[in-house]
Amino acid sequence: MTETPRQRARIETEAQITAIGNRMIDDEGVDGLSLRAIARELGVVSSAVYRYVKSRDELLTILIRDxxxxxxxxxxxxxxxxxxxxxxxxxxxxxxxxxxxxxxxxxxxxxxxxxxxxxxxxxxxxxxxxxxxxxxxxxxxxxxxxxxxxxxxxxxxxxxxxxxxxxxxxxxxxxxxxxxxxxxxxxxxxxxxxxxxxxxxxxxxxxxxxxxxxxxxxxxxxxxxxxxxxxxxxxx
Amino acid sequence: MTETPRQRARIETEAQITAIGNRMIDDEGVDGLSLRAIARELGVVSSAVYRYVKSRDELLTILIRDxxxxxxxxxxxxxxxxxxxxxxxxxxxxxxxxxxxxxxxxxxxxxxxxxxxxxxxxxxxxxxxxxxxxxxxxxxxxxxxxxxxxxxxxxxxxxxxxxxxxxxxxxxxxxxxxxxxxxxxxxxxxxxxxxxxxxxxxxxxxxxxxxxxxxxxxxxxxxxxxxxxxxxxxxx
DNA sequence: GATTAAACGAGAGCGGTGCTCTCTCGAATC
DNA sequence: GATTCGAGAGAGCACCGCTCTCGTTTAATC
The missing domain is CATH 1.10.357.10 (Tetracycline Repressor, domain 2)
Structure with a gap:
């Protein structure tokens, strides 16, 4: 029941996204939380982030629970x-x-x-x-x-x-x-x-x-x- | 020392802007406060609003004091x-x-x-x-x-x-x-x-x-x- | 009354946002 | 080896604040 490499990569990217999101809120407040900026930081085009997170609101929910x-x-x-x-x-x-x-x-x-x-x-x-x-x-x-x-x-x-x-x-x-x-x-x-x-x-x-x-x-x-x-x- | 028609019009427009701004915040919160939307409501192009208010922040200050x-x-x-x-x-x-x-x-x-x-x-x-x-x-x-x-x-x-x-x-x-x-x-x-x-x-x-x-x-x-x-x- | 100066609105444009859609490529699966 | 599926790229839509230029209209001045 261990994860495939594919799953592992996905989990890690998700963790990166929430980590960057938390840091962005810490640094610039909730208005500074931008999926486009997260994409830039990941070295990826903006639409790619939506593979991992349905919307900015969904990310917000995760960060709030955190x-x-x-x-x-x-x-x-x-x-x-x-x-x-x-x-x-x-x-x-x-x-x-x-x-x-x-x-x-x-x-x-x-x-x-x-x-x-x-x-x-x-x-x-x-x-x-x-x-x-x-x-x-x-x-x-x-x-x-x-x-x-x-x-x-x-x-x-x-x-x-x-x-x-x-x-x-x-x-x-x-x-x-x-x-x-x-x-x-x-x-x-x-x-x-x-x-x-x-x-x-x-x-x-x-x-x-x-x-x-x-x-x-x-x-x-x-x-x-x-x-x-x-x-x-x-x-x- | 009475106001010229020009000054009167300016004062009235300013009052309209702050009134619309207050109503927008009441209706949609501070994020709903948009100078472009105010311009639309005034039946005017967006840049025109900047004749009356230097920036969104300046309008915010007025509304906060209010x-x-x-x-x-x-x-x-x-x-x-x-x-x-x-x-x-x-x-x-x-x-x-x-x-x-x-x-x-x-x-x-x-x-x-x-x-x-x-x-x-x-x-x-x-x-x-x-x-x-x-x-x-x-x-x-x-x-x-x-x-x-x-x-x-x-x-x-x-x-x-x-x-x-x-x-x-x-x-x-x-x-x-x-x-x-x-x-x-x-x-x-x-x-x-x-x-x-x-x-x-x-x-x-x-x-x-x-x-x-x-x-x-x-x-x-x-x-x-x-x-x-x-x-x-x-x-x- | 003619002229000048100031105020005003229109419009285009810049860079930013969230989000959607399509397309392509590569890797995992069968 | 063929096929499926997930990931990223890229263009595009509608919105935002704000700036700049360019006519036009109004008001003040000579």
Missing amino acids: AFTEIADAVDEALDGHRSVETLALAMLEWSRRHPSRWALIYGTPIADYEAPREETVVPGTRIMVTLAELVAEIRDDAEAATEGDAKPRGSAAKSLQGGKERRGMEAALQPLRDGLAELGLDYDDHVILETITIWVAVIGLINGLRFGQFGPGFDDVEDDLMSEVIGRLGA | AFTEIADAVDEALDGHRSVETLALAMLEWSRRHPSRWALIYGTPIADYEAPREETVVPGTRIMVTLAELVAEIRDDAEAATEGDAKPRGSAAKSLQGGKERRGMEAALQPLRDGLAELGLDYDDHVILETITIWVAVIGLINGLRFGQFGPGFDDVEDDLMSEVIGRLGA
């Missing part, structure tokens, strides 16, 4: 050292520094007239957020174990807590997120979900602000400190 | 009703719903090979964040007035509070933000700045996530509720 996987791997690796929300956030921030344009590719404005096929990108694209939810749940469990002796059941049926009119809005507001987690076979307490999404949007918002230069200049040396302060302010 | 101004006006108007962080956030969210692509233009991935001239965009671009800082400071002052009788001096010299090793990182981390505020003639307590930036990144992050579809489907009816819950979780 990026999601790479940053999630980086986060997992960092968490092997010390398991905390701060570690997770700093690992994302560090990856964004190394690959600003690929960061923008996955967490910035979606590409016009392109829709990532969900089945291709949902799983790698949600890995970090799921990890964050796990972390938040762990911390919450630890805290509860410390205060009270017994643990509450972990289901989503925590409606009676601090009941009142706000709870109804919260339940509805979190429904789509609960559904998304359910699709992945997960089930978390509403408070865990709210905590997770709050931290998530703050982390993504901060990294985007830094990467996109929305806060002005002068942050190069204080990015990590700023992230830590914000995480601290969030109480995580 | 968008910043419009959303900041919308926020100000909303705050005339009820002054709160939630009102500010919901007003931004509402504007983003009406103009998703123009939202992306100002808070999404920066346009490749384009740098907004700071002097043109800094002031309109920072209006909302400054308003948020004011709001946070007001709330803080109110809270202090309620707990203690006397108010602390409002300078940035609040280093002695809860001193320790974290404070030093916080001071450094917030320095670029303090500098940015100083450029606008503003001076806030470090804790106000940290609170402001935390809320800011969470709000931007949440709206980006919703607009860019990063949380999956099903949020259409709960966007406002979700924003309110997150703001509530942030304690603002």
